[in-house]
Amino acid sequence: MAPSLSVRLSLCVLGATLLLGSAPPSLSAHPPRLSAESEVSMVTILPGTPVYSMFGHSALRVHDPAQNIDRLYNYGTFDFSDPLFIPKFAYGHLRYFLSVVPFPRALRAYEQQQRPVLEQTLNLTRAQRTALFRVLQVNARPENRYYQYVFFFDNCSTRVRDALEQALGDAVQFGDRPRPDATFRQLLDPYAANLPLVDLSFDLALGTPADRRATPREAHFLPDYLFEAFAHATVQSGDTTRALVAHTDTTRWIEGYEATPSAFDWPLAAGWMILFLTLGWTGWQATTGRQPGTYGDALLLAAVGVTGVLACFLWFVSTYAVTTYNWNLLWAWPTHLLAAPLLLWRPSAAGLRMYLAVTAVTAAVVALGWTWWPQDLHAAVFPVVLTVGIRGGWRALGADSERPRIR
Structure with a gap:
């Protein structure tokens, strides 16, 4: 039988069925012996x-x-x-x-x-x-x-x-x-083939315990x-x-049943689209001498920071054992949630440029070592990591944070 594990780690998650919960039949202290016909x-x-x-x-x-x-x-x-x-x-x-x-x-x-x-x-x-x-x-x-x-x-x-x-x-x-002959994470993949957002959520939430062979x-x-x-x-x-x-x-049997119908991997497509738009946007700013605006970069940092906060919650607060040691925190820093408003309101704040430079270098390291990390990171994350690196590097090295912005 061919195999067929929510945006919130349905870690029924993960696999239970929601049936018509009802009170069980009479449960006597001494259940009867089943007949020979049973x-x-x-x-x-x-x-x-x-x-x-x-x-x-x-x-x-x-x-x-x-x-x-x-x-x-x-x-x-x-x-x-x-x-x-x-x-x-x-x-x-x-x-x-x-x-x-x-x-x-x-x-x-x-x-x-x-x-x-x-x-x-x-x-x-x-x-x-x-x-x-x-x-x-x-x-x-x-x-x-x-x-x-x-x-x-x-x-x-x-x-x-x-x-x-x-x-x-x-x-x-x-x-x-x-x-x-597969890890727990790999065992889940076929079941999420038609649910790309669920597949992404699994890979963002599960840590290295899910990469052990079952x-x-x-x-x-x-x-x-x-x-x-x-x-x-x-x-x-x-x-x-x-x-x-x-x-x-x-x-x-259900006629026409298909356990895992094909589905367009739109998170992966969206990740690459964001990267290509970022390259075009950054290239335009660099060639025209424009200064980087703050809203787009602040939104990017905030989104990545929220991902990091959720990963930290699942690792350090929740009772799940399989969400610990999550290597997504290499690129999804919770501190980005602090950097985002700082970028909006005080873009020339002391230390912000250095913070963004370290962010860019770290993103480059994560991307270069993509296949070597002990955790299987989702493919849609790769272009996002590059996007963070490009914008962090451009703001830290390629732009003068003291000059007025053209928004």
């Missing part, structure tokens, strides 16, 4: 259009017609109506919970979202199915259903695997397939990889070892 399956929902669904989703279905049970256990539910949702999300204190909904109802919701649904029926004994069902019932109780969402390591997909391992212990074994088990945070991991896993009962998945079915 089945348990892992349900994979392919990516959808909303950002929160861009990675797809994983859930567990318990179906026992003899006891009129057909439920979807969904670890990817969150409450977007919470008035503090955005601050909690930015800080990294986002609580997800396990919701339980009737499977037909969930299936209709995914069909309305135009998202195909695949189902892997698990090759479990009746006792193993019952053990997993009881773990899910206990996890769905009000006192147990909430958990702290951690995008790469504890999300709606990894919780499905963990519930299975909690119920079966060492009887279930996941091998080293599929092998991602192990096969760590790749389970993506539903596509969990689907493949289930397909290659085994389960043991007594002395018998068999494939974990008995059979795979396409429960619902």
